[in-house]
Amino acid sequence: MPLTDIEIRNARPREKAYRLADGAGMYLEVSSAGGKYWRLKYRFNGKEKRLALGVYPEVSAKEARSRRDEARRLLDRGIDPSFERKVQKASGVERAANSFETVAREWFARQAPIWAASHADKIIARLENDVFPWLGSRPIAEIKAPEVLAILRRVEERGALDTAHRVHQNCGQVFRYAVATGRAERDVSADLRGALPPARHTHFASVTEPSEVAGLLRALDAFQGTFIVQCALRLAPLLFVRPGELRMARWEQFDLERAQWCYTVTKTKTEHLVPLARQAVTILRELQALTGRRDFVFPGRDAKKPMSGAAINAALRRMGFDTKTEITGHGFRAMARTILHERLRFPSEVIEHQLAHKVPDALGTAYNRTKFIDDRVAMMQRWADYLDELKGCGPGPDNQY
Known part of the structure; x- marks a missing residue:
């Protein structure tokens, strides 16, 4: 029978760790220190294996059962859930390493030493304020031109057209760096040429007469x-x-x-x-x-x-x-x-x-x-x-x- 919430909450630590079965191979392991861990016992290719499903109470019994069922579906398809988790984790690490923000900060770190400090400060501020909150976590190779355009429109709509053009320029520089380092196929920002109205540049006031x-x-x-x-x-x-x-x-x-x-x-x-x-x-x-x-x-x-x-x-x-x-x-x-x-x-x-x-x-x-x-x-x-x-x-x- 599945464990009840009262049984889970009332499970007290003992001198040695023990297990409370929940069904379908899942159990709650209670450590001698009082920690409560959801586990799934299963067999794959004739070998008995264990899969961690989370820690109670951060992961409720309902969520742990959902994870158990997903692991069972993988087993039905001939996939080892432990191996699949490692693949997903590696994929997540790779996605994080190739995110727009990671690539952009790497590009910035290489360029900043040759820039004036004031110029570098403006560029990183534009990226942090106008780009990273929306595109920072996205894998740079998966970003499409409409996503970049949405960023530019947001800046334009607040009345900062010149800044929007500069954000466009900086995004292009980051994409081209990603292409050069093998993390993107092309600079998608190039498709947005002409998407913004021209910025009206004002010259510094001067006296020439x-x-x-x-x-x-x-x-x-x-x-x-x-x-x-x-x-x-x-x-x-x-x-x-x-x-x-x-x-x-x-x-x-x-x-x-x-x-x-x-x-x-x-x-x-x-x-x-x-x-x-x-x-x-x-x-x-x-x-x-x-x-x-x-x-x-x-x-x-x-x-x-x-x-x-x-x-x-x-x-x-x-x-x-x-x-x-x-x-x-x-x-x-x-x-x-x-x-x-x-x-x-x-x-x-x-x-x-x-x-x-x-x-x-x-x-x-x-x-x-x-x-x-x-x-x-x-x-x-x-x-x-x-x-x-x-x-x-x-x-x-x-x-x-």
Whole structure:
């Protein structure tokens, strides 16, 4: 007779383990420590075998009987339930090893060391927030394009179209890595090209008209904040590096005698050389008297850390500039690129090298920190002189810049 719930609950441990039969080969084994284990005794190919069905009370008598019946059905088909369990377990381990999340994290671990930390953080955050909850446990080889599209639509519907495009891109990178490592047949995300509406990219606000640049420069010189932020504001248009690279500048990277600043570009992990015009050297020497004994050129409130990444834009807003429509810390790069080419007639390849952009030449060389260095030294000094000329001009329709 099947065991009743009362019999199961009241089964107390004894000095030695004992068994309570439930029927059809299943029994409850009660250990000397009080544990209660469901077991199935059966014969396969003439040998007596045991199959664990679970632990009471996590597995109830009803569930244990269901597992027993399933094992009996396998036996009727000539299949050893113990061997089938090992196969299923191995299959589950393989599925977990080839899940989208496992493959994606493996791909990320290989790529992250060559990325800027901020870039890596954004990618893993997108995967963890927008992909893994829905596709993470799925075997990557079994994922179909509609499943990926559902992920992208979910991101798009919350108003983050640009993020949806980036999620699409990252999923494609993971699928292609899975193909390369033999865990998927193809990149199914490629079937979704055109499924999302184009993202409208907005450029960093910038000032490119000389008359407006003149007013901006005079406002920067008149900034009423701290001397450190004022120096950063005055150097930003002179050097036109990325805002994060400026605020993270360290004194050890500067050679003021040779008028050079050499640092590693965050986006490309390549060394970049910035020739310093006389005006930039003057500002840096003034600032060196204040912060030269510290690590960072522009320390924040905590002297061991650089100034905030929002400091430049916050200062611009304090001066009355709209950082969404007029100028941002990043906008000084666009300002320099436009005026250097259109007004001062410097070659675009010289400008792009100074901006530390990857622009392959005829020989396929993407970037060399010393390429066009003489031209770049001359350009940076001419640029600084031009900005001084603009500041010296008064506003008026007759001024020529």
